[in-house]
Amino acid sequence: MRFFIVPGLALMAGMASAQPAPLATTGTPLKLMVWNEVSTRTAKPGDRFLLRLETAVVAGEAVVIPRGAQAWGEVVSASGSGMGGKAGKLETRLLHIEVDGRPIRIAPAKPDALADKGRDGSLQIVLATAALTPWGPFARGNNARLKAGALVDAVLAEDLMPAAATP
Numbered sequence: 001m002r003f004f005i006v007p008g009l010a011l012m013a014g015m016a017s018a019q020p021a022p023l024a025t026t027g028t029p030l031k032l033m034v035w036n037e038v039s040t041r042t043a044k045p046g047d048r049f050l051l052r053l054e055t056a057v058v059a060g061e062a063v064v065i066p067r068g069a070q071a072w073g074e075v076v077s078a079s080g081s082g083m084g085g086k087a088g089k090l091e092t093r094l095l096h097i098e099v100d101g102r103p104i105r106i107a108p109a110k111p112d113a114l115a116d117k118g119r120d121g122s123l124q125i126v127l128a129t130a131a132l133t134p135w136g137p138f139a140r141g142n143n144a145r146l147k148a149g150a151l152v153d154a155v156l157a158e159d160l161m162p163a164a165a166t167p
Contacts (some may be wrong), residue, residue, distance in 0.1 A: 040088035090144035109153035
């Protein structure tokens, strides 16, 4: 009885170590482009936005993630500009890139790559108040935004493994 169990376990252990190598590893750089503008004027937490891969990811001579692959981000918080020159603030996060219909987690290459703060209108208010106009306190700051076409440096946040073979 032991004779058959031991070879069976050895066979299972050998099969477990025969994992396929990842096509791309965690930390592989990605260059993404924001597809449509995201602005504090209209964005709210939970809104998703589209990004596209600008440069294909190549391993050896094989393209593992093609140029144009869709990636998704999400608005975490958005506060619009306000009275008194208060600038808007936009905080977003990257979610995933789609590879062969599978979501692969991604992350920004730099921690604050997807945060924006609109230009503060403080100087505008000081000048308006100095001119003794009644409109100084009503001057607004700018909305924060991610412009369409803006490039974002990102990385894979997990290994990209080959798709499982389907029978």
